[in-house]
Amino acid sequence: KAGVTQTPRYLIKTRGQQVTLSCSPISGHRSVSWYQQTPGQGLQFLFEYFSETQRNKGNFPGRFSGRQFSNSRSEMNVSTLELGDSALYLCASSPAGTGQTGELFFGEGSRLTVL
Amino acid sequence: AQKVTQAQTEISVVEKEDVTLDCVYETRDTTYYLFWYKQPPSGELVFLIRRNSFDEQNEISGRYSWNFQKSTSSFNFTITASQVVDSAVYFCALSEATRGGSEKLVFGKGTKLTVNP
Numbered sequence: 001k002a003g004v005t006q007t008p009r010y011l012i013k014t015r016g017q018q019v020t021l022s023c024s025p026i027s028g029h030r031s032v033s034w035y036q037q038t039p040g041q042g043l044q045f046l047f048e049y050f051s052e053t054q055r056n057k058g059n060f061p062g063r064f065s066g067r068q069f070s071n072s073r074s075e076m077n078v079s080t081l082e083l084g085d086s087a088l089y090l091c092a093s094s095p096a097g098t099g100q101t102g103e104l105f106f107g108e109g110s111r112l113t114v115l
Numbered sequence: 116a117q118k119v120t121q122a123q124t125e126i127s128v129v130e131k132e133d134v135t136l137d138c139v140y141e142t143r144d145t146t147y148y149l150f151w152y153k154q155p156p157s158g159e160l161v162f163l164i165r166r167n168s169f170d171e172q173n174e175i176s177g178r179y180s181w182n183f184q185k186s187t188s189s190f191n192f193t194i195t196a197s198q199v200v201d202s203a204v205y206f207c208a209l210s211e212a213t214r215g216g217s218e219k220l221v222f223g224k225g226t227k228l229t230v231n232p
Contacts, residue, residue: 031218043222056219094218104218106160
């Protein structure tokens with residue numbers, strides 16, 4: 001069974017640009033979550049999508065957005081990039097329905113560097 | 116607010132030593148889940164265990180064991196007879212109860228474990 005696939009794995013952008021990251025969940029998984037990992041702040045929850053609806057959102061500015069498609073694939077977008085957005089962005093999928101399991105399956109992440 | 120504290124930033128041991136990773140959590144929820152994840156250098160987090168707030172039984176899986184104590188709000192992880200392959204960053208996490216269900220986890224800052232041969 002294929003795992004969670006994130007693309008691109010590495011990317012470099014400059015301040016002010018925007019970026020779109022993609023996540024393909026494990027087949028059959030309907031929940032997709034995004035996390036930002038930085039050395040200073042650690043792992044922080046960005047948002048979660050379930051059945052194309054945003055079910056929960058973390059404390060990030062509106063520059064961070066996401067969406068989920070009917071096939072459960074998800075994208076996240078960061079507009080007007082800042083140096084502080086440099087991070088590893090991790091996507092996780094879960095087979096969960098309306099319950100809470102938290103057994104998330106993570107991808108290897110997209111490492112974004114903002115210059 | 117939910118909070119997870121992993122006081123040990125880095126631990127270094129020699130192979131075959133036992134090592135315990137500490138995790139202390141804060142929550143006002145009566146129903147919650149606790150987790151441990153392992154992050155090898157490749158970056159992906161690997162799920163190790165989930166424990167719900169109503170089950171305080173300790174769990175053992177091979178060389179891994181977990182001790183959950185609600186009285187001290189702790190969920191510690193012990194690796195027995197550590198091996199070089201155990202070297203990774205280990206995260207403790209707490210699920211937050213939200214209306215309508217959610218997979219949101221609150222993570223600790225992680226403990227980097229280095230097992231030297």
